[in-house]
Amino acid sequence: MSDLPIVPVLTIDGPSGAGKGTAAAAIAQRLGFHLLDSGAVYRVAALHALRNQADLCDEASVLNTFSSMQATFEPNGLAGVAVKLAGVDVSTEIRTEQAGNAASQVAAMQRVRAELLDEQRAFRQMPGLVADGRDMGTVVFPDATLKVFLTASAQERAERRAKQLNDKGITANIADLIREIGERDERDASRVHSPLVPAEDALSIESSALSADEVVQQIADAWKTRVERTS
Numbered sequence: 490m491s492d493l494p495i496v497p498v499l500t501i502d503g504p505s506g507a508g509k510g511t512a513a514a515a516i517a518q519r520l521g522f523h524l525l526d527s528g529a530v531y532r533v534a535a536l537h538a539l540r541n542q543a544d545l546c547d548e549a550s551v552l553n554t555f556s557s558m559q560a561t562f563e564p565n566g567l568a569g570v571a572v573k574l575a576g577v578d579v580s581t582e583i584r585t586e587q588a589g590n591a592a593s594q595v596a597a598m599q600r601v602r603a604e605l606l607d608e609q610r611a612f613r614q615m616p617g618l619v620a621d622g623r624d625m626g627t628v629v630f631p632d633a634t635l636k637v638f639l640t641a642s643a644q645e646r647a648e649r650r651a652k653q654l655n656d657k658g659i660t661a662n663i664a665d666l667i668r669e670i671g672e673r674d675e676r677d678a679s680r681v682h683s684p685l686v687p688a689e690d691a692l693s694i695e696s697s698a699l700s701a702d703e704v705v706q707q708i709a710d711a712w713k714t715r716v717e718r719t720s
């Protein structure tokens with residue numbers, strides 16, 4: 490038996506665009522916890538692989554690039570995490586659709602996932618961690634105190650994404666976005682390794698009709714109840 494204190498973890502999993510990142514950053518700030526944006530870990534790994542001319546269809550080729558990868562993740566309040574690759578800020582670059590698709594490609598590779606496991610678990614530090622992704626509650630932190638599975642309809646997620654793009658002055662076609670979201674969901678949910686599925690003991694929240702604040706409040710209430718029950 491170890492005397493080490495157990496660091497509490499709150500996981501938020503779900504498909505892209507369901508609002509996990511926004512909710513995770515807000516909850517982490519409220520609780521004063523560390524934040525793991527695991528999507529950013531896969532995105533930066535994919536960007537590094539691309540920059541090093543790896544073949545994204547070839548697991549060994551992607552893995553070969555990892556030994557030279559120097560990525561850092563700094564908390565950045567409600568904006569989530571600031572990500573640096575080899576000392577240069579790539580926070581914006583990793584958010585493009587291209588980086589997202591590349592991330593989803595390398596994330597389907599089992600050895601890539603295994604290689605990035607320890608890096609993700611290292612975020613688990615006192616006083617606690619909020620981790621968002623696809624397999625936080627199922628694979629990376631199966632003993633999490635609270636597991637949330639956050640969803641929203643493809644239409645709603647596409648509209649949110651279109652608004653984000655419009656705010657940046659980019660015009661987006663909703664039908665195209667729905668198709669892209671559907672394709673990424675399909676790839677994430679049907680892959681063999683760590684597919685996107687809710688943990689058996691996850692609390693499911695369907696956020697289509699909820700504001701970001703309402704989602705955060707529901708998670709904060711569930712956390713409070715869970716912690717009170719277990720302490």
Ligand code: C5P
Nearest residue numbers: 505527528529531592593596622623624
């Ligand atoms: O969440 P985000 O859209 O940033 O993630 C980018 C991609 O990384 C996802 O489409 C998914 O394929 C992959 N990912 C994953 N497991 C995680 C987080 C992200 O496979 N825990």
